[in-house]
Amino acid sequence: MDKALFTYKGVKPVLVKLAIITILQSGTIIAQAFYLADAISSLYRGDLFRAVIMKLAVFLLALFSRQLLTVWKKQITFHFAAKTSENHRDLLLQKLFRLGPRFVGEEGSGMTVTLVMEGVLKFRNYLELFLLKMINMAIIPIAIMLFILTVNIRSAVILMIALPILVIFLVLLGLAAKSKADRQFKSYHLLSNHFVDSLRGLETLKYLGLSKDHITNIKDVSDRYRQATMKTLRVAFLSSFALDFFTMLSIATVAVFLGLGLINGTITLHPALMILILAPEYFLPIRELGADYHATLDGKNAGKKMEEMIASESGEQEMEAVPFWQTTSTLAVKQVNVKYHDNKRAGLKDIEFTVSGVKKIGVIGASGAGKSTFIHFLGGFLEPSSGEIWINGDRVCSLSAYGWQRQVTYIPQHPYIFNDTVFNNIRFYQPEASEQEVREAAENAGLLEVIQSLPQGLETIVGDGGRALSGGQEQRIALARAFLGNRPIIILDEPTAHLDIETEAELKETMLKLFNGRLVFIATHRLHWMLDMDEIIVLQHGRIVERGSHEQLMKQHSYYDQFVKAQEGDCCHG
Amino acid sequence: MGKKNWVMPYIRQYRYLLVLAIFLGFLTILLGGALMFTSGYLISKSAARPESILMVYVPIVGVRTFGIGRAVVSYMDRLSGHSLVLKILSEMRVKLYKVIEPQALLVRSRFRTGDILGILANDIEHLQNFYLKTFFPAFVSLVIYAVIIACAGLFSLPFAILLAIMIGLLLFVAPIVSLFYTKAKNERLKKTRNELYYQFADAIFGINDWIFSGHSSQIIEDIQKKEHQFFQLEAKKQSFGNWRDMANQLVLGTIVVAVIYWANGLTVKGVLSPMFIAAFGLAALSLMESFLPLAAVVSDMTTYEDSLQRLEMIEMKRSIVKQRQEPHESSNDSSNLIEVNHLTFGYSSDDLLLNDINLAVSPGEKLAIIGRSGMGKSTLLHLLQGALTPISGEVIIGGRDVTRLEDSITAYISVLNQKPYLFHTSVRNNIRLGSPQASDEEVIRVAKMVQLDEMIQQLPQGYETNMQETGQRFSGGERQRIALARILLQNTPIVILDEPTVGLDPITETKLLSTIFTTLNDKTIIWVTHHLIGVEQVDRILLLEHGKIVMEGSHQELLKREERYRRLYRLDRPLQGKI
Structure with a gap:
């Protein structure tokens, strides 16, 4: 039983409503059996068909009402499940936007999309099925049992005894199947993944000349997988076998005892027949409970995962005003520390620096030295655990403040291209920009040639669902956004390292043009950027170890100097 | 529809097992009916007080x-x-x-789909359900339908027809x-x-853009709107299903009443004993229930169509590969x-990716190919491996046309690409893939050569x-080293390096390249690279542009001769000459 179920908003009235309908429904089930048995037994006694038409009509009416109530119940649970899952999804989305890219990155962006897309559906499905099954299970067998008790105690006792036995066997066999599956899990997992593994690695197999021979391997493993699965299924299906077996056995026993009762004259045909019709209905809810077990389990887990994410900590975004960055502005960072909760990564330690006005600042260091963390701190994606930030002499609580972020253009290594037209992609930050302005920005970013080569020009759909762009073109879209947005601060995270060198060279020119008159932070491994920087911040193990221009740092025989030489490589002095 | 290739052959192949499975399914339902029939008979008979x-x-x-x-x-x-x-699943795989x-x-x-292979594997799994849940x-x-109608026909033809029509409502209509x-x-x-999916992807993958733009509430609203649309559609479908089930x-119910009416008629005529009214009524109730889920299932x-279409499509693409022209002797x-x-x-002939390329590589020569993406680098590699057939011209390796070498090409060429795949098996097996006969000692020897032995031992x-x-334990550089060890075991005269260092930091990159060039010292290397780190080590550099080789020479020659090259080199190694 899932306790969380009872905490959802509006679940109680829904449960009460469902319970009332189900009680009514039990009445219709009994009426249905009563009148069908009545009709049959009077025909048996030799009554004319005309005489039982009314009874059969009532039977049909009962059947009709029962189904009508089922539809009603389904609609209620459907809407409740939809509302609850919708609520979860909205909370989750809002939470994600508050937690920001850092969190999404840690969870895995793909994972998060799947959770929101699939998880919500699964959760809804679970709520829908589970509520119905639970309420049916809780009410219908008891109602039928109570009714039979008033008619024939012996049958009622048989059914009463059968149910717990059935449940016990179900649980025992379920456990046996689970432990068997658990024992096999490792090999099972390996076998079931073997095919996907083979397909994904096909290119590599081909290079190695093994791809043809691998076919026998696949066949072999598939057969082993089949055998292993069948072994597990043989046990797993036993639980539904037990369910069937005991249901059928109970019905048969009830039938035999009813027969004996009839022979002895302790019961008449009508109630006997009625009990026989009701017996399968008595077992129906528990049999339904077992079906779709895995689907409901998945949904339950998805719900749990969403609730965990919703419950995770996040600060509200500060709405505080941050003065607009001008050539006279200063940003002072004092004693800032950033810690990761998993303690695996270094974070930042005692970061302290001051920058003012228009300046280009390079951030450099070995991988793992904290470059990305530094950039994420500047972008306001993560909150420092201690330290102070001052802008123009005023203390600012956090760089995640809206007032700071709306002055910043952030360009990562792989800028995201939205599933939309090139036009809308460029004016993402300025949705009201005119075509003229967009064209200008595109021209500045060197995109015009690319746009001309596209089938529908600016109106071409790009992104995952549209036309694919190369890495360099994606960067140019990001640059066009930046030109159009015209924000005074630009933060870049390794914008060119993955590009081929000629594209890199061209992009660099465009970028330098963009940097004019702005405050720029650029974290990169690529040394050529450093020559164009006014100042370089050198990071090592999360600390700033050196600051200064390229020339200053080279002269000192510094860490920077060693680092640069290591990177230029000793192998390369041809 | 791909039914022709992905469904029918298996039905034909396994027809006996299929008949068995269907027979057992039939028997299950029949026995359920028989149970209710005999129960009904039993108590009717008992009611006669024998x-x-x-x-x-x-x-x-x-x-x-x-x-x-x-x-x-x-x-x-x-x-x-x-x-x-x-x-069937095993065969489909x-x-x-x-x-x-x-x-x-x-x-x-x-x-373009990132993980098309994973998706196809899922499609096959999905088709399992087609057999189990629909077929x-x-x-x-x-079968049940046929048997019921036949049995009814034994007693009365008009009733059999009536029953055929009524059950037909459940079974066909x-x-x-x-x-x-x-x-x-x-x-x-x-x-x-799909639209929702893209909207979500836009929201999640573009999350920092939304945050910086300050209109993240917009996307939440959009998603809610679209979700609502989706929900409305689903609600309609759901409600249709509900009313259909009710009908x-x-x-x-009507069929049960009809069966009782008919059974009663027979007893009145004296064909049947009255004991059978209950028997038929109860059996009808039980048998009819087996028809109910059919509508939903069908x-x-x-939902299977997408899977079938994808499988069909990948099959069609195969034919493109197969059209081999007769290679020149x-x-x-x-x-x-x-x-x-x-x-x-x-x-197509008016959009050439490679245009009249001529190249000769002698044994042991080291060659680097640079150029922008989309300028024909990967096409050239595919042609070298014989994976594509040229419009004209030829690639000759070891004196033979590569299109004739087919699978024996792997005896000549091994490849280290950007993301070598490491299989879900032990480190040893992963390395040994290079040469399945290799002994444990040889595996350790190559692991030592790529400087991983110590790390693996730990x-x-x-x-x-x-x-x-091991999850995160193997970094990008280490994964490349494992793949390199594999190549050392494969021991081919030619090694293609297809941008093996993209995504590595410069220090890791330099170290990896140094290991690569040391261990592959005696091999012929064709190295496609996106920038110039390490190019000093090769004998010849080619610049590919618009399907042509536009620059060719050793590093020193190019430095002397080509301003364009000098400029690129300066970008890559800004401090050379300054130290």
């Missing part, structure tokens, strides 16, 4: 037998169905693999109507869901290991550690 219990002995035994028999047969039925489906294997090197460039139940219902209704709905649902139940059929006995003569390639199970369970 003198002794022995008079109802046969029905008592019957009730028990059918009850237990149903449970047993149902168990067997489920097992046989699953066993059959798993057999082999088939899919055989379809993809010839085009392995091109799949990635042909399909078997539908057939079982048909409801599923077909529902199939038509849901087909259009499912189509729209799929479309809306089916009413038909069921309307789900449309070459009389080549020069000392060059690789010779490329007038090589031209394009998917893993919890050493060389037996499972590659994927």
